[in-house]
Amino acid sequence: MSVTRRKMMFLVGGGAILAAGGAFGYAATRTPKSAYLPWEQAGSHADPRMRALSWALLAPNPHNRQPWLADLTEPGIVTLHADTARLLPHTDPYNRQITIGLGCFLELLRMAAAEDGYRVDMTLFPQGSNVAGLDQRPCARVAFTADPEVEPDPLFARVLDRRSNKEPFDTNRRVDPAIPARLGAVVRSGTRFGGTVDPTEVGQWRELTHTALRIEVETPRTYQESVDLFRIGRHEVDANPDGIDFIGPLFETLRLTGQFSRAAASDTSSFAYKSGLDAIFANTDTAMGHVWLITGDNSRETQMAAGADWLRVNLAATAEGLGFQPLSQALQEFPEMAGPYGQVHERLAPTGGTVQMLARIGYGPEVGRSPRWALETRIMNV
DSSP, X not given: OOOOHHHHHHHHHTTOOOOOOHHHHHHHTOOOSSTTHHHHHTTOOXXXXXXXXXXXXXXXXXXXXXXXXXXXXXXXXXXXXXXXXXXXXXXXXXXXXXXXXXXXXXXXXXXXXXXXXEEEEEEEXXXXXXXXXXXXXXXXXXXXXXXXXXXXXXXXXXXXXXXXXXXXXXXXXXXXXXXXXHHHTTOOSXXXXXXXXXXXXHHHXXXXXXHHHHHHHHSHHHHHHHHTTEEEXXXXXXXSOOSEEEOSHHHHXXXXXXXXXXXXXXXXXXXXXXXXHHHHHXXXXXXXXXXXXXXXXXXXXXXXXXXXHHHHHHHHHHHTTOEEEEOOGGGOOSGXXXXXXXXXXXXXXXXXXXXXXXXEEEOOOOOOOOOOOOGGGGEEOO
């Protein structure tokens, strides 16, 4: 997670930063060694399935849990499983968001295979599924076939540039009203896209998403679920390149001086907690537009389709030069979120259906890549 000047000034103003010099200062400037290598190694494998998978693991996913496992024991086949050790039981009790992340993964797998001259035929949940939660059964069986007629997807060119931008957006720079329609034009899996950059509507969505975020943070078990996934400093990020990363000189300094830790973040009276709230609310409150996806039903297959289209919308936003950040809190199904959840559905799906995804768009600072586990760690039965 990069740090804006605004956040840094806030922390410095609170007295959290100490002067760093010598070996201490050197340590504070070091970056992770291995956590970003998968971005550089994408497409470098000999097996076409491994090449496609090496791209697919760069897909967006909730809390960067990377909940995918691939079984390659059957020649020419990728059997995708959910890693049930990487679920989010408090904020995503029915694994809907995790399933959407798997749908993003499969769509990027399809794009990468097509770029390489392979058609993929997918069978979702070949042994059935459970609406209450994901289990050990496969989520998809993907067959690879060389096909010179397969058409590459133009959105694939944006894969290495795609980000989830968790920084404040420029509130002095409006988003062109024509952009939401262009983003919606890329959906292809049966979802219904919507979006707005109207200032009045954006103001209403800012308020609702701010409220939902506050509920998640002020509900102890849902907030702790995030805190448990904090990766603070380069050593933790390299050791566990998933979850919510805090890297860079500022966070290294805070870690080394004992100013920032999971224990401090868990203490709602601490400076770390209060400064963190300021930073995350700056995101919801600087949205310059919002986009969403709605589906007619909420089956596992439909959630996968929502993930495929969500990846496409994210890549299309990247092509437009837009910052893009999912704001999923108001769509979460835990009891304390019932109010915002109902408001979102009353606004966007008053006659029925499920709002699967919601994001803010705008123009923000350039941000770095998210850490990723090496592909070899995501392969089963090896």
